[in-house]
Amino acid sequence: MATLGLIGIIASLALLIGFAYRGINVMFLAPLCALFAAIIAGAPVLATYTQVFMPALGKFVVSYLPIFMLGALFGKLMDDSGAARRIADSIVGFLGPQRAVLAIVLSCAVLTYGGVTLFVVAFAIFPIAAELFRQADIPKRLIPAAIALGSFTFTMTALPGSPTIQNAIPSPYFGTTTFAAPGLGVIAGVIMFGGGMLWLTRRAHSARDSGEGYEDGPLMSPPPRTGHRVHDRLAAGEAHTDPTHHGLEAGPDRGRSVAVEAPPASATMPAALAYTPVVIVIAVNWVMVNLVLPRLDTSYLAEKAYGGVALKDVQGIWGIIVALVVAIAFVLVVHRRRFADAQQSLNEGTLGSMLPIFNTASEVGYGAVVSSLPAFAIIRDAVLGVSPNPLISTSVSVNVLAGITGSASGGMSIALQALGADLAARAQADGISMELMHRITTLSSGGMDALPHNGAVITLLAVTGLTHRQSYKDIGVVAVVIPVLAIIVVIALGTMFGSF
Structure with a gap:
């Protein structure tokens, strides 16, 4: 029976990844695949759905809805106010076209480290x-590859204080904050950034030496600007390889780049005002978790009405919430005259967070x-038995599940939901810092997640009008190979010297 159940789990994972790659929404797909595994294992279907699946989904939404919603809202406001475009323009203007790759990577990095979602960044930067x-x-x-390097590598998982959901999810499991293991995070970030830049620079030089230059090509020509905005649906998780799913017409130009509108009034915005919201997110988050919250009387959290938790269980989430709220308020007040319709931006930003969070929660x-x-x-024992080192077990489990699901946050959430308590207990028994566990978990979510079926990869290729055959090799190196090497280095350093 155990063997049959294991076959059911493997088959359900295959169905999940296969149908998700074909564009079926995960919110609909995940419960079906879960119940398929339950049926093969002989578990009661309705009880499994209402008593296991839905409570886990609901708990995730309760815990992370503010971060998803505020993050999507902040990104939308930065986009519509023109601040995101102004940041990119200032970096490009400073570095010049001769450093095109570096300019694009840094533009994406500044925006994503400041809390702008990678989907918004892709449309703003392309x-x-x-x-x-x-x-x-x-x-x-x-x-x-340049956008991927700046958007979903070191700023997503490595740099301390990053407000990404991938950096926030481990906090409740390990009682940590988004600034966990800052030194190791910076080292990983340097490896990802440095390694990625070396690779892309080498590739650019190689192309130049072989006589290859910039060419749109029949499948890459940017279409005329039509005024249609499609990035909100893409940001909501509707990535698909078929351009007709993005509002493009099928025909001779099938696969061409998605049209986007330029943000309003970005050219007249002082650069300092554009950067300020990004600085606010990072600075307020740090002040809250290191100076403000530890000084507050939070003894009431031990009461049943407040979940019977300690401050360390919630301060990581609290810090990000306050930081994003302050940054959003700043953008709304300072850039109020730059919005074509601030109310519409607020509504679209809020609603744009719903599908992503329910996809991940599913x-x-x-x-x-x-x-x-x-x-x-059987799977748990195999993962935990990969190595006596909990850091390696954590990295393997998160990487594998993130790769299977094609989602950094989804794979990490599944791993922590299933193995988080066991991994934390083993780490404590071995004297391993929870901050180190947090950083390894976050880093591992950004390793194998960017395989070809990853939604962000598919969306990025759709936005740029390119194909996997043309561009995935470079994406794979900067977003999979080099991040995995960074994880190995951090595990080695963490095992030898502990968290720092």
């Missing part, structure tokens, strides 16, 4: 990147169902 690469005569096929529910099945003990 028009700038296309023009800059054209001026520098660098092949357009390298643009997706994957958490899937993980809860799978981990409740008797056959999962």
Whole structure:
């Protein structure tokens, strides 16, 4: 029976990844795949759905809805106010077209480290990147890798204080904050950034030596600006390889780049005002978790009405919430005259967070169902037995699940839902810092997640009008290979010297 249950789990994972790659929404797909595994294992279907899947989904939404909602709202406001475009323009203007790759990577890094979602960044940066690469005569096929390097590598998982959901999810499990293991995080970030830049620079030079320059090509020509904005649906998780799903017409130009509108009035915005919200997010978050919250009387948290928790269980989430609220308020007040319709921006930003959080929460529910099945003990023991070092076990489990699901936050959530308590207990028994566990978990979510079926990868290629054949090799190196090498280095350093 255990063998049959294990086959059911493996088959359900195959169905989840296969149908998700074909564009079926995970919120609909995850419960079906979970219940398929339950049926094969002989578990009661309705009870599994209402008593296992839904409580796990609901718990995730309750814990992380503010971060998803505020993050999406902040990104939308930065985009519509023109601040995101102004930041990119200032970096490009400072570095010049001769450093096109570095300019694009840094533009993406500043925006994502400040809390702007990678989907918004892709749409805001791509028009700038296309023009800059054209001026520098660098092949357009390298643009997706440059955006990927700046958007979903070191700023997503490595740099301390990053307000990304991937950096926030481990906090309740390990009682940590987004600033966990800052020294190791910076080292990992340097490896990812340095290694990625070396690779992309080498690729650009190699292309130049072989006589290859910038060329749009029949499937890469940017279409005329039509005024249609499609990035809100993409940001909501509707990534698909078929351009007709993005409002593009099928036909001779099938696969061409998605049209976007330029943010209003960005050219007249002082650069300092554009950067200030990004600085606010990082600074307020640090002040809250290191200076303000520890000085408050939070003894009431031990009461049942407040969950019977300690400050360390919630301060990581609290810090990000306050930081994003302050930054949002700043953007609304200071840039109020730059919005075409501030109310519409608020509404669209808020609603744009709903599908992403429920997609991820559904994957958490899937993980809860799978981990409740008797056959999962075989998988758990295999993962925990990979190495006596909990850091390696954590990294392997998160990387594998993130790779299978094609989602950093989804894979990490499944791993922590199923194995978090066991991994934390083993780490404590071995005297391993919870901060180190937090950083390894976050870093590992950004390793194998960026395989070809990853939603962000598919969306990025759709935005740029390129294909996997043209651009994925470089994306894979900067977003998978180098981050995995960074994880290995951090595990080695953490094992030898502990958290720092």
